[in-house]
Amino acid sequence: MACLVIHGGAGTIPRASLTPEGHQAARDGLRDALRAGWAVLGQGGLALDAVQAAVVALENHPSFNAGHGAVLNAAGEHELDAAIMDGRDRRAGAVASARYIRNPVLAARRVMEASDCVLVSATGADEFAREQGLDMVEQSYFTTPLRQQHWQRAHEEKAGLLKRERTEAEKHGTVGAVALDDLGNLAAATSTGGYTYKRVGRVGDAPVIGAGTYAANDVVAVSCTGLGELFIRRGTAQDIAARILYRGDDLSSAAAAAIADLTADGAGAGLIAVDAAGAMAMPHNTEGMYRGSVTADGVLSVGIYSDDFAAVETIG
Template sequence: MTGFALAIHGGCGVMAKLDLSEAEWQAARNDLGRALVAGHAVLAAGGRALDAVQAAVMVMEDSPHFNAGHGAALNENGIHELDASIMDGETLAAGAVCAAQHIRNPVAAARAVLDHGDAVLLAGAAADRFAARMGLPTEPQDYFTTERRKQALAAMKAHVAAGTEAGAKEAEKHGTVGAVALDLHGHLAAATSTGGYNNKPDGRVGDSPVIGAGTYARDGVCAVSGTGKGEYFIRHVVGHEIAARMAYLGEDLSTAAERVVMEDLKPHNIGAGLVAVAANGDIAAPYNTDGMFRGWVTADGRFHVASHAEVFEYVPKDDPA
């Protein structure tokens, strides 16, 4: 193996271009770029894909522009319940947390679950207690709250009251962040983190912490991180389905990913997207909404970020701050 690859997403169903100022769009793209830089630094130094995806996702969890960590969605009771998972394609080891309320970086807790090895998925208050025992930073609920998420919750409640929930904008519904990577040693990894969807039922858990659905990695095949209506990603076991199509039907990454997003999920009329990387370094990022926050690094070391159709080059600043 002579190369590495990295791709990230910050959720599909992004807002219409006119919903934010150009400065706000630029800020979101900058944070995508910063996430790419964090993951790329690990891979360029010969580090593990597992460490790279965690590093990239943590940057997006700390950003207010994405629905994970700081800036996560609020459930029907105005509470943040956070989900995340991470998977090592070399060993198929995985870790996840769901319905946590105080973990600053849920993907770091998922990684701790993986490293601890006793479980794959920890839920609710037990996940919060585990993170605290592992020395991971925890926060009060208001740390995760942003004005935009409050407005989205109010908008979704208004839709429910008016019976127009099906017509809500994708950006009012959900969002997720994720990363996939191939390292110099030929190993794959994937990680995903989310606050779920706005006004979700108390205790609802989506696909992001479900291994094989929202997150999957298998050496020699692919790594996948999804974003969209999680219930359907769970039903279709999307991450594993893409890997299975490649392994058993011989499809390439682009074909397998496109068929799952654009054909298998299409009859459900839901927003869906994902990023994936194959064992040969190919990258796919299909989505069926107006946009998807996404980014990737090309073989020449250039960083690319996008929200809608237009793709921008991100030039890292000399000062990492």
């Protein structure tokens, strides 16, 4: 019954410009995250613990826009957002505009379990994480040469010096995981650095419960990726749940409708979702979306572009 789905953002590097090394690194990162999450589910563990484990692995991998590898804001600094939600009781925790938390999703989990808040932001988020004994790092930990290049291109675009439009991958990205465990519990987690050259203090959809992250037992778990402002306006993650719960839509139809709405808004968007029966959805309207899944029989699949999603191994 258990299953796991992850994403590393709908802003993939265009196929023509992705090096073989970059392609393999991204696929390896997805596989590592799936193995981390399945190490929990495969032993009968909770969906909540599985999505946390998968997102921690993605935050630790430089190919993705979360944690180590996060994009830089307009001031050339990192501000990180994350959320986690437990479908059993719809408890949730989130942090926004954090600057020094090594794994923001762990801080989100602690907000859910060790505070009376749902969302803690900025210096308050960092202070809370320190109080909880979480690993704290300097800003330089999050920075990679690739993200510095993306920031420079955004800076040049602002000055009117670019000769080509920036790709989705140069603009934004997010990581996330959704899972169903053997007890029928659903959970979701999302983490991001936001979008390149974002205004200082800007917060996207990832830590907004019901916009970029949502989970409710017997309904659905959702994690989104794309321009957060549009997901917030539409309440995308909770809208999918509402379509299933109140209209009786199946998961595929509900997820496709959400992407169609965002496409009409002009957004590059993607999402992952799993419902109470173990059906999975991974729609996106971009050239690709870093994504992967493990089904109940242990078949692990990964893909980056629209036409390359395939099984790569079976894990116990």
